[in-house]
Amino acid sequence: MRIGELAQVSGTPIETIRFYEREGLLPAAARTEGNYRIYTPQHADRLGFIRQCRSLDMTLDEVRVLLRFKDQPLADCGEVNSLLDEHIGHVAERIKALRALEKELRALRAACPVPHASADCGILQGIDHAGAKPAAASKRHVRGAH
Amino acid sequence: MRIGELAQVSGTPIETIRFYEREGLLPAAARTEGNYRIYTPQHADRLGFIRQCRSLDMTLDEVRVLLRFKDQPLADCGEVNSLLDEHIGHVAERIKALRALEKELRALRAACPVPHASADCGILQGIDHAGAKPAAASKRHVRGAH
DNA sequence: GGAAACCCTGAAGTGGGTATAGAGTCAAGC
DNA sequence: GCTTGACTCTATACCCACTTCAGGGTTTCC
Numbered sequence: 001m002r003i004g005e006l007a008q009v010s011g012t013p014i015e016t017i018r019f020y021e022r023e024g025l026l027p028a029a030a031r032t033e034g035n036y037r038i039y040t041p042q043h044a045d046r047l048g049f050i051r052q053c054r055s056l057d058m059t060l061d062e063v064r065v066l067l068r069f070k071d072q073p074l075a076d077c078g079e080v081n082s083l084l085d086e087h088i089g090h091v092a093e094r095i096k097a098l099r100a101l102e103k104e105l106r107a108l109r110a111a112c113p114v115p116h117a118s119a120d121c122g123i124l125q126g127i128d129h130a131g132a133k134p135a136a137a138s139k140r141h142v143r144g145a146h
Numbered sequence: 147m148r149i150g151e152l153a154q155v156s157g158t159p160i161e162t163i164r165f166y167e168r169e170g171l172l173p174a175a176a177r178t179e180g181n182y183r184i185y186t187p188q189h190a191d192r193l194g195f196i197r198q199c200r201s202l203d204m205t206l207d208e209v210r211v212l213l214r215f216k217d218q219p220l221a222d223c224g225e226v227n228s229l230l231d232e233h234i235g236h237v238a239e240r241i242k243a244l245r246a247l248e249k250e251l252r253a254l255r256a257a258c259p260v261p262h263a264s265a266d267c268g269i270l271q272g273i274d275h276a277g278a279k280p281a282a283a284s285k286r287h288v289r290g291a292h
Numbered sequence: 293g294g295a296a297a298c299c300c301t302g303a304a305g306t307g308g309g310t311a312t313a314g315a316g317t318c319a320a321g322c
Numbered sequence: 323g324c325t326t327g328a329c330t331c332t333a334t335a336c337c338c339a340c341t342t343c344a345g346g347g348t349t350t351c352c
């Protein structure tokens with residue numbers, strides 16, 4: 001199948017498919033005489049795997065690791081397990097940080113129940129006088145969990 | 147004060163301060179004969195406000211809006227309130243999405259309690275056969291909440 | 293045979309910085 | 323006066339995972 005069809009069946013933008021090829025996540029497809037890429041069902045499977053990983057918010061580097069294990073069926077999958085454990089840890093951490101953030105934001109919001117002149121706005125004043133700087137939530141992994 | 151001192155008192159990297167100036171968040175500082183930036187306490191206040199907003203995971207565009215209100219003390223702050231409400235909404239949404247993700251990841255992890263050969267790894271198989279594509283959690287605002 | 297739909301490459305842009313290279317400035321010590 | 327080192331300057335490239343764009347070529351349908 002050509003790239004447009006693969007894009008449709010996989011729900012992936014065409015540019016993203018080409019991007020994955022450039023990044024070495026998808027093997028280069030064969031070409032027609034007119035230089036169009038031709039994909040096999042194996043390509044579709046692999047793309048599905050990649051997209052599933054991305055929907056689980058893994059980085060492309062993590063996906064690369066998982067693909068390596070899929071390509072070596074005899075290797076021990078212990079590293080897969082620990083990769084997932086770490087990933088879960090990142091997500092859990094991010095949830096915790098965001099919950100703290102939400103609490104802080106709600107407290108700030110409560111400082112200005114009804115609109116005033118900006119000069120008297122409890123929110124603007126609250127931001128000004130919050131001396132504490134826990135420094136923006138640590139961003140590691142999972143765009144937002146990362 | 148010079149940029150190094152401002153960096154220290156504000157806990158902001160020097161490059162970030164220059165970046166904020168380029169982005170128009172901080173007004174350009176006066177210069178010495180040797181072309182060094184000289185900052186006033188007003189600059190420090192404004193930088194503190196910006197950093198506080200960033201620690202609340204607001205985008206620079208949101209910070210720009212808030213600064214505009216700080217600069218117009220007579221304007222009605224209703225827009226500030228709704229900006230914050232929206233931001234809280236984004237954060238809450240992202241928390242929800244991450245919780246669902248965590249659940250999914252933990253279920254996947256449970257599929258491979260002890261290491262096997264990759265070919266039999268319940269995790270790799272689980273990713274393969276998960277047909278559902280809810281499409282990566284919607285990313286809007288709050289690098290991860292956004 | 294001509295228009296529309298599809299496909300190609302390569303480069304640049306996104307956000308919010310961070311990191312580098314290569315140069316200039318300034319105060320203190322000898 | 324001269325060197326050392328700390329500080330600062332500009333300009334540019336890099337990070338991630340794409341997305342968008344410019345400027346073409348190919349295929350298909352009527």
